Amino acid sequence: MAKTSSCRWAFPPLPKTFWERSLFTKPADRDVVCHASAWDVDSKDDLRIKMCIQITEEDFRVIHHELGHNFYQRAYDTQPPLFQNSANDGFHEAVGDTIALSVTPEYLKKIGLIDTVPPASGDTTTCCSRRSRKWRFSRLGW
Secondary structure, three states, rough: HHHHHHOOOOOOOHHHHHHHHOOOOOOOOOOOOOOEEEEEOOOOOOOOOOOOOOOHHHHHHHHHHHHHHHHHHHOOOOOHHHOOOOOHHHHHHHHHHHHHHHHOOOHHOOOOOOOOOOOOHHHHHHHHHHHHHHHHHHHHOO
């Protein structure tokens, strides 16, 4: 998914260590905080996601959002440290949301999760749900 996503959005592929060091499932041997987060450990190639992924539509959206953070972090890794973070946390979140919103029926068909693309008339509920969720959250950032 992330490999096709990076090509789709014209970002370089994630480093091999991303797949080795990220936490995608809850470990059986210890307790961890499962809240999704994206990490740029060394400001170069050590990008990670920590998320106890369940096979749900919501987690599929969230993992794409977190990938957006990782792609953003990697895009600025050659800048001086002062310029590696966004000027505003809202912008960083917007990049993550843009990647999450790009999960369209066409994308789902391309990666083999659905067989046919439903008609656009069936998207109204999904769009309203996303808009409502974003509106509730965006008010907290003011």
